Amino acid sequence: MFQSKLFTKSKKESPADELSRNAQLLIRAGYIYKEMAGAYAYLPLGLRVISKIKSIISEEMDAIGGQEILMTALQRKELWEVTDRWNDENVDVWFKSELKGGQKVGLGWSHEEPVSEMMKQYIHSYKDLPLYVYQFQTKFRNELRSKSGILRGREFVMKDMYSYCKDADQHNVFYKSVIDAYINVFNRVGLSDYVYITSASGGAFTEFSHEFQAISEAGEDTIYVDKSKKVAVNDEVYNEKTLKDLGLNEKDLEKVTSIEVGNIFDFGKMKSEQLGLSFTKEDGNSEYVHLGSYGIGVTRLMGTIVELFNDEKGIIWPDSVAPFKVHLIGLNLDNADVLKKVNDAYDKFQKAGIEVLFDDREMSAGGKFADSDLIGVPYRVVVSAKTGDKVEVKRRGESESALVSLDNLISDIK
């Protein structure tokens, strides 16, 4: 992509109405635009990051048998009344509205009810189970207070998955596979050193649910981590009994602040009973479906990555989620020879399938470097009158650059 065509421009100064690091950097670099408190638009660069994260999640969900769907954001009052979750006293994040005819509707803040209701059409026999569906949805939550940039918005993108199993054993097998898949996701987006599977409150039917917590001061959760065992306990269930049940020792635990980037939950048969989602067993008798629910906040994950990977100059994206792999910077572009070389380099990257952002703007070198650091693409490649028949490459976050041949660089990156 030609940077001269990119409509977003970087800003030298942070917006006055954002104190969170993620929002400051993402807005300055042109990844996002703030529409109102807790609602952000995703611009070309930002959308690319979202797409990368979604692809990684999709691959991992597909690998454990997930089937992608897309439910509606508009939801029926009647459906949520069945499970007593329409009431504002039980769920205080509803955005409610009504149709022209007067029917009450809500904007989806979660989708267990509608997905499960829909599944009554498709689940009839034990032979239909297990089945797993997931989606990327824009969720709406009327938070009393949004905060921390894109970490806690009123409108945000979430990957939510729902599992339907014939019994607890079948459910437990899948539940464990989701844990592994989630760990893969967080490792692949670069958070392997930061994310801990965390035991948290389990609600009505299980002792614990599991959260995936990324250690960061920007978070709003408090957890106790055992770094050698790679597990943690949420403050909400932290007590002697919990430690005993989990086989943890108080002296091995460190109290930290963290961001909840994922959550998996065993609903048991409760919701299926309420909604009437049942199937016929091998013996001909009827049974309710065992439901599980699994979420990853996609936009929150993006914000978490920015919180964890930045320096005073800007963002430092992990390779796997960066909007581009290479930031190609052309200097001395009034020199026809250099201009040809840098254009050739751009073509070669493109042909090699390496995503490249080409800074072809007429601008001082310092300005280009500053923008490059702010945007945070992994490889900065400079072509100028000084680089001769080679190119200068520097990784974002490192200070050393090197002169290398373009062909070698391309094969290295691939």
Place this chain on the structure above:
RNA sequence: CGGGGUGUGGCGCAGUUGGUAGCGCGCAUCGUUUGGGACGAUGAGGCCAGAGGUUCAAGUCCUCUCACCCCGACCA
């Protein structure tokens, strides 16, 4: 929802005891520059968040409203 703070060109800010607004960045044109946010000249751009008061006169004083940020509460 309780507490605290902030609203002034696109962005970041200043504006004294009330007297019809200024700086930096950015933007436009021209020239000089060209490896870490270059320099000069010229220029465009503002119902001072909104409404209502006080006053000869309000960005400035009073009242209300709205928006945004932070802390807390809340967050299956």
